[in-house]
Amino acid sequence: MISVKNLSHIYSNNDKLAINDISFEITKGETFGFLGPSGAGKSTTQGILTGLLKLQKGNVHVAGYNMNKVDNKRFNKIGVSFEQSNVYSKLTAKENLEFYRKLFDVPTREPEELIKLVGLEGKENDRAGSFSKGMKHRLTFARSMINNPELWFLDEPTTGLDPTIAATIKEIINGQKAKGVTTFLTTHNMYIADELCDRVAFIIDGQIKLIDTPKNLKLLYGKKLVDIEFIDNNEVKKETLKLIDDNDKKRMYEIINKYKIQTMHSKEATLEEIFIQVTGRGLI
Amino acid sequence: MIKKMFIIFGRDFLSSRRDAMAVYIMVVPLIMAVLVAAFAPGLNDTTVNIAMLESDSAEHIEYIEQYAKVEVFKNIEELERRVNKRDEIAGIIPLGDGHEILLQGNEADIIEMYAVLLNSFYELGLTKEETTATMISFGRTIPPLKAKLTNMLISVTVMLSGMLIAISIVEEKNDDTINAVNVTPISQIGFILGKSLLGSSVAMISIIGAIFITGFYNVNWIMIVIIGFCSMILSLVIGFLQGINSDDFMEAAAGVKMLMLPIAGSIAGYELLSDKWQWTMYWSPFYWAYKANDLILAKIADWPTILLCTGLVIISSTVVFILFIPKIRKGLS
Ligand SMILES: Nc1ncnc2c1ncn2[C@@H]1O[C@H](COP(=O)(O)OP(=O)(O)OP(=O)(O)O)[C@@H](O)[C@H]1O
Ligand SMILES: [Mg+2]
Numbered sequence: 001m002i003s004v005k006n007l008s009h010i011y012s013n014n015d016k017l018a019i020n021d022i023s024f025e026i027t028k029g030e031t032f033g034f035l036g037p038s039g040a041g042k043s044t045t046q047g048i049l050t051g052l053l054k055l056q057k058g059n060v061h062v063a064g065y066n067m068n069k070v071d072n073k074r075f076n077k078i079g080v081s082f083e084q085s086n087v088y089s090k091l092t093a094k095e096n097l098e099f100y101r102k103l104f105d106v107p108t109r110e111p112e113e114l115i116k117l118v119g120l121e122g123k124e125n126d127r128a129g130s131f132s133k134g135m136k137h138r139l140t141f142a143r144s145m146i147n148n149p150e151l152w153f154l155d156e157p158t159t160g161l162d163p164t165i166a167a168t169i170k171e172i173i174n175g176q177k178a179k180g181v182t183t184f185l186t187t188h189n190m191y192i193a194d195e196l197c198d199r200v201a202f203i204i205d206g207q208i209k210l211i212d213t214p215k216n217l218k219l220l221y222g223k224k225l226v227d228i229e230f231i232d233n234n235e236v237k238k239e240t241l242k243l244i245d246d247n248d249k250k251r252m253y254e255i256i257n258k259y260k261i262q263t264m265h266s267k268e269a270t271l272e273e274i275f276i277q278v279t280g281r282g283l284i
Numbered sequence: 285m286i287k288k289m290f291i292i293f294g295r296d297f298l299s300s301r302r303d304a305m306a307v308y309i310m311v312v313p314l315i316m317a318v319l320v321a322a323f324a325p326g327l328n329d330t331t332v333n334i335a336m337l338e339s340d341s342a343e344h345i346e347y348i349e350q351y352a353k354v355e356v357f358k359n360i361e362e363l364e365r366r367v368n369k370r371d372e373i374a375g376i377i378p379l380g381d382g383h384e385i386l387l388q389g390n391e392a393d394i395i396e397m398y399a400v401l402l403n404s405f406y407e408l409g410l411t412k413e414e415t416t417a418t419m420i421s422f423g424r425t426i427p428p429l430k431a432k433l434t435n436m437l438i439s440v441t442v443m444l445s446g447m448l449i450a451i452s453i454v455e456e457k458n459d460d461t462i463n464a465v466n467v468t469p470i471s472q473i474g475f476i477l478g479k480s481l482l483g484s485s486v487a488m489i490s491i492i493g494a495i496f497i498t499g500f501y502n503v504n505w506i507m508i509v510i511i512g513f514c515s516m517i518l519s520l521v522i523g524f525l526q527g528i529n530s531d532d533f534m535e536a537a538a539g540v541k542m543l544m545l546p547i548a549g550s551i552a553g554y555e556l557l558s559d560k561w562q563w564t565m566y567w568s569p570f571y572w573a574y575k576a577n578d579l580i581l582a583k584i585a586d587w588p589t590i591l592l593c594t595g596l597v598i599i600s601s602t603v604v605f606i607l608f609i610p611k612i613r614k615g616l617s
Contacts, residue, residue, distance in 0.1 A: 072468075075468050082463060086459055086460035088295070088299065099295045102291045103465070
């Protein structure tokens, strides 16, 4: 569905490469997570794949189209949700979607149905300008599904949403996945990525550090961990130790013998922890 | 593509209806036309009013009507009442073999003279053809001030329609919606043309409406539409550029103020410069558009002149358009 070879991109007002020679493939029906800290180049990559940014260097094929010579008809099978919500403030939620659906040549979904789906029921006839940030974001997200896309680009679909609504959005993405939609999901939310993605790519400073399934990553990097909370000098301290690491094991005995233990949990490494291990950097 | 252009148009119209400034721009030319229609005739209507009686001979009334505005009354009482009203009107009524001139008393001398002379000519059976003077007509049959005001109104209308486009581009920029439209099957050219529809239809409707309201029904409509359409293209281009280069309405409005300069300059140049210096305005498309409209409204336009003006407007518009199309495209992506 998507094939990217040796893609690089540089912004004219920036002398640093925003994307530095990345390559990857996404197969049909796959949910592909693009994970990385702020400024890593995630949105830039989505911009190039959707054609909003001009391809400068590299070979990119999207939904059977070579991105060197673009044809707008391809958008009939593509849906794009933006990092920054972008809806017409002067139009109501419904008018926004009604307008948008008419721009497609393929069967489209009912605006009311989509508005309901993202939990904006009752707001159909309110102007989008009166919406909160999160509501606008949901409307932008809903709009991206209006043409029943086969290929779906989601840039931070859950950022800035409260957990319940984020869970709803996650369910919607899951539902689309079940229908065989290919999804390019950009996020720094590792839990979402973990639950939704067939494969994830770690991107940092415009370079892909690795691509693998979340399961494999956990097998490879996610050795069993133990979180220990203990009291040292009337102070609660917390340490995370790897069960297979000899030094960590010694440290654990030490803690158990020397201090009063408050809590102790064993757990699997999260994708976030693996990310830190692999890239040496946090996600924010 | 045509269908999608109209979808863009429909949306722009919906948004504009909810924008006070855009609504203002859409209605203001028509209001101004009403004002011109209401006040301009009074300003320069030099026709003399004559009151006559129904019982007078049809031949007499017809003769006077050629040279004055005649109001016909049933009886002498009504006629006297009319003459006694504040404005300037003289009554001519039959009396025996001849006629009597009725005056309120405060009319200008010229009115009195005109009524007396006109009646004498009738009684003497004189016609225009019998004069020994040679007639030289400059061809103007419309009160010039009214035509000038209408023409200026057209120039302003055309400029405002560009402003309408600028407003709607600024809206797309503020809401960041151009990106959303750019990931639909509509082509960029389709989008640009669709976005032009609101400004152009408002311009054409306002021009035609203004000409109707001001009463120039029998001008050459084809000429008006052609020259209106061409000057509109220029204002569309300017509207796009302003929209793209401004981040908010105030900035776009400031851009329009700048545009007033060449427009006002061209009009002033055309009206005030002597023939010897007219060439200094030849660079300006607004000059050619104004000149063409001036000739059309005065009903002395001929096709070669109009086509020349149209051609020059198109050439300058196209030059501006070609120079800036990369910028427009870039600004919209
Ligand atoms: N319009 C722009 N002009 C110049 N530089 C830009 C522009 N957009 C992004 N960049 C730069 O390109 C790099 C990648 O940015 P990008 O927006 O792709 O990051 P991101 O991974 O999406 O980050 P975030 O998680 O904050 O959305 C950054 O260094 C950023 O400063
Ligand atoms: Mg981003």
